[in-house]
Amino acid sequence: MCLALPCRIVELRGADQALIDVAGVGKEISLALVEDVAVGDYVIVHVGYALTRLDPEGAEKTLALFAELGAAALQEATRGVA
Numbered sequence: 001m002c003l004a005l006p007c008r009i010v011e012l013r014g015a016d017q018a019l020i021d022v023a024g025v026g027k028e029i030s031l032a033l034v035e036d037v038a039v040g041d042y043v044i045v046h047v048g049y050a051l052t053r054l055d056p057e058g059a060e061k062t063l064a065l066f067a068e069l070g071a072a073a074l075q076e077a078t079r080g081v082a
Contacts, residue, residue: 004046
């Protein structure tokens with residue numbers, strides 16, 4: 001299964017490249033499929049390509065939900081482990 005993730009653009013590189021922040025990790029992606037993207041924008045990224053821009057509030061809300069899911073999964077996985 002593959003996920004398309006909301007990510008924040010931290011640096012524009014060349015005509016169609018950008019550096020994004022993925023949970024604190026930098027990754028270079030292609031901007032070939034989107035227009036008018038700026039540093040600070042949120043985009044949906046799938047297999048190294050930005051697919052669309054997101055509104056900041058929606059992106060931050062989605063990222064918060066992913067964080068909650070991750071914390072719940074970790075808690076469930078470590079339940080009963082001494």
